[in-house]
Amino acid sequence: MTADDISRLIGRVALGNREAFTDLYSATSPKLFGVCLRILNNRAEAEDALQEVYVKIWRDASKFAPSDFSPMSWLIAIARNHAIDRIRASKPDAVDIDEMVDLSDETANPEKEAILSSDRRGIERCLDELPEARAVAIRGAYLEGYSYQELAEQQEIPLNTVRTWLRRGLLKLKECLER
Template sequence: MSEAAALLDRIARGERAALQALYQAQSVRLFGVAMAVLRDRDAAADALHDGFVKIARNASQFDPARGVAEAWLGAVIRHAALDIARRRGREIPTDDAALGDTPVEAAQLDTLASVEDTARLRDCLAQLPEKNRQGIVLAFVHGLSHPQVAARLELPLGTVKAWIRRGLLALRECLA
């Protein structure tokens, strides 16, 4: 069991110190996740706060049999960031440099996780077929929804969903 998973278990049992320890261990990485979606420091800080409130309330919902704790935490923060983006009526930035948006490159993942985790993730991503890797990066790094990924790739929604799902299953297997 990872440190994050153990802390989530303690949080689910009501230990406040565990929430503080989880925040200290994961907040920098999770702030990076929120920044990748929102590209605004204040909004990302709000998303981090909202996400940790959700983590504190829903820690018992984490199931280590379904995935790693760090991925679950990232998903909670990502969803909090997307909620903020929707509430503010902002669209998620595109890759169009003419609009002032800059894409998050895979190399920037180094700032979001430890060097070892990043190396493992990169190796596993590199093993995926391009179609799966591209869908995952657009969805989880750029924060695009499945319909937005389908529009970007000019493919049917069902195809994109299948590619992303297969890619995530392959990543999960590779990272296990």
């Protein structure tokens, strides 16, 4: 289809001719879909955008003025601008910097490292004061991630005994750390 053919179709669409609109769609939709797809990079979005582009073309066909430029340029500009508008609409609004939450660095600094190191030494000291089997159970449950059942099987003791050891061991640890 030539540029003159497309110009004539747009002119007939401006007069409300549905058959001309169908012919215009058939002749130009692959190219306009390609433009939308290239910009939006999502097939479903591009299909939705193409539908909206043709609604605009139907509504604004009377604004088309034949000139030295190709009528396809006018149609592509509509598709391109619409696709860009969709991208802009999907982006979140900018937030005022004064409204931002404190974005402090949560990584450990030397002071935090010293405190954590001291806490670790205290916990290890207190674990050493517990009977060996109970210390092993606490380390297994809370540091290595074993389940109560796994600990019971490893130590060959009843499950309720593991629970009791852990509860009493944690109470002893708390007492020790508070000293």
